Amino acid sequence: MNIVTFTKRVPVTQEEELRITGDGAAVDLSKLPFKVNDWDNYAVEEAVRIVEKVGGSVTAVAMGDAESDEVLRRAIAMGAKDGFLVRIARAIQDPFARAALISNFIKNENVPFDVIFTGVQSEDDQFGSVGGILAALLKLPYSSMVIGIDKVESDHMVIRRELEGGLQERVRISLPCILSIQSGINEPRYVSIMGIRKASKVERKVFQGNAYEAGVGAMIDTVKWVYPPRKKGAMMLSGELDEVCKNLVGILKEKGVYQ
């Protein structure tokens, strides 16, 4: 089983106050640390686990700048055999353009695969679209929100998709196919710094993204970046902790859930 799995380097924004610059032209990410996209981490782990069980190899592919090599080293440390970096000069916002470029890359370079994994979405743009578009472009069956892989056969897989309300859907999907992996499908292993350093000795192939731009045009345009609309917001309880907690209990009593 040859699995190609996509991995992306994303900024860590959970605790940060993001700043828009140039009157909406850009979001300042210069001071942020970066890490591997959470969903991709689950996807790489799942790919490695499958290969550990049934044999084959995992190829990690990242599209991005030179720094994205970091997530490839990480994937190799987790168990991927190869790492491919498709270098692009600047981030492509349109998921269609991204998928089209990847599709060209896979076709032109004859990247062999039985399955392609992507994360369901990336933490930064949350588009969740590259996997589905890519599947359509490569004319492959597709499934997203994959929360379990129950069976791996040479010509098909049985997977579980996560639906809403705690419901799941079991699906039989023919190979080759593309699956977008949901977080929580497994517990990704820890990757030590030593492991990453060892992985650095495995050569990562670099491809120039502009070689795959034929027919790739953005169909959507980012007009500008804006801050979210301010909702009315909460009534903030402030003061000493003691007072705050008294107020809290007061509210609970008022709402009739605590006597």
Add this chain to the structure above:
Amino acid sequence: MLEQTVSRVLTCIQCGKCTGSCPESGKTPFNIRMLVRKQQFQSAIDEAIPWYCTSCGACTLRCPRDVKPSEVIIDIRSLLVEDGQIPLAVQKALENTFTQKNPWGRSRAKRAAWTENLDFEIRHVSETAEKRLLFVCCIQAYDPRCMVIPANVARILNQGGVEFGILGEEEACCGNEIRRIGEAGLVEELQEENKGNLQEYGVKEIIALSPHCMNALKKEYGDMGIKVSHYTEVVWDLINSGALAISKPFEKKVIYHDPCFLGKQNGIFDAPRNILGAIPGVTPLEFSRARETSLCCEGGGGRMFFEVETIYQRNAEVRVLEAIAKGADLIATACPFCVMTLEDPATEKGQVVRELSEILMEVL
């Protein structure tokens, strides 16, 4: 296993002094002598076991053959780390430290947030004349309970006329706990980053706020030619020399808890006691296990990020109960981890825990 450790482990005579002094052996499945034995025979070790160790260092101090059992634990953990099979909470702490340079994953940009409420400005160490660095420590930079400690010490040093600066968001985790978790690669990265800054800014002296940071900076960063001390040593000097005058009495019975990394591992027993002794009105009390034999609070060795099952009585609770039995009004200590671990059962039992700087703020 490293060659050195192998030869050290082979010299073990299984005397059991390590187990006798270990804060975990006996009450939990952890048995340090047994682990060394297993290492001698290279037999399999249950993955859950090594995580009980709090890195208090008692075993290594007591070992008559210099086997350094606490280092053996680090070796065992290293293998688990390389394997990727470690408790999730520990994994999270390591990943956070890699990205944000602190185990809690708080924003690095907010590392100096504790300075915001001070009524004087703290300069970057590069802008100071004496290049004296206050090394803040992750937990004291972010945890709301502990953030008061650097603010207090800054005020005290300021009052004592000591010039100092900080690294602000450039400060990275010292790596003390990370080394004990067994993530040597990450420790190297953290050390390189901190050393680079210390060098670039020409730092001549470091005042560490946490005994854990002090330990790492003093003993594990190689010879940097920089004097490293704990803030209690500096403050005691200030009081002793008269540069810092205590103006108010503190009519309390205070029992002092020795942090492992300050006391038994670095021999600083007297400075904190001297400070307390200099405060009029203080009645100093001592735990039955004090100084070299102080009972570990179980906050070290990665245990701040990973807690074992709650079925075992916590040492912090043992400490609090003894403090109450001895009639102490409050437990004083000089380590943020000790504050955090002790305060948990203390609050439950109506006992007060204070970091030394908090007491000082009331009497200066």
Add this chain to the structure above:
Amino acid sequence: MSYALVVAEVRRGVFEERNLDSFGLSSLLGKEIVLVVPDGPYSFNERLADTIVKVKAGEEVFLNPLNLVDIIEQVMNGRGKPDCIVFTHSSSGMESAPYVAGTFGLPVVTDVSAINKDEGVFYKSYYSDKIFGEFKCTGQGPWVLTVRSGSFKDAAAEKADAAKVEYIEGVAASDKRVFLEYVEEEKTEIDITKAEFLLSVGRGVGNKDEIPTYEELAGMLKATLSGSRPVIDKMWLPKPRQVGTSGKTVKPKVYLAMGISGAFQHIAGMKDSDCIIAINKDAGAPIFQYAHFGVIADMHKVRDKLKDMLKS
């Protein structure tokens, strides 16, 4: 004809409420609405659409991206291309919309939560709602959109005339991606959707060993303990306790969120609660925008204080 093609989401015989948002967005855009839906006895307000195309296929055949492209092709046959194809931003919409866009070569914007009709701009979340991007479609339409649940439902408007009903008689069902069965998660005694008072903990809880202390607090408050995705992912709480789009949607009288920053997926699962109280140490946490009451504090400190208070 200028129309919006709304792809309905029907799960286990229920016409999902979030379809209303698809109607709402289409109405805001001023489009005639053609709804495509699997044929079945679902009850919904048929007046919201101008035309209803009923597909003689089960929901499990319908909600399959490989089959939907055939269905959409059939809808467009004779009718011409729509201006937009609208999906719910849900497990099915997130799966099908990009695949449809890829197949027909159409621009796609997902998770649309607001629009500026005059400028033809769609707003979409970035960085967990910390920033929004304004997008314009530059390529040939129709635009493929997925719509954030709760964003447009109030704009759904009834039409003057009853909807015209058409049928699609058959679908070329793919054998490459086949629905096998629904899988229910294991039933436990606790059903968080029935609770009147939920105490919900999030990433801020920090550590598995803190969970029992919150169970204790919940016990003292007579609340039911639930959690957000990170807590469930780490297996600190069982899956049936998860609040959010991939867990349960809850509407308790009081939702007390401790250490939950408020990822959209979580907000979607609890925003309709009567009273939301949020406790978080990050003043910028998005949850404060949805909460009725907020406390900026360390959740553990509040826990301890509340426990002390409730004991005495």
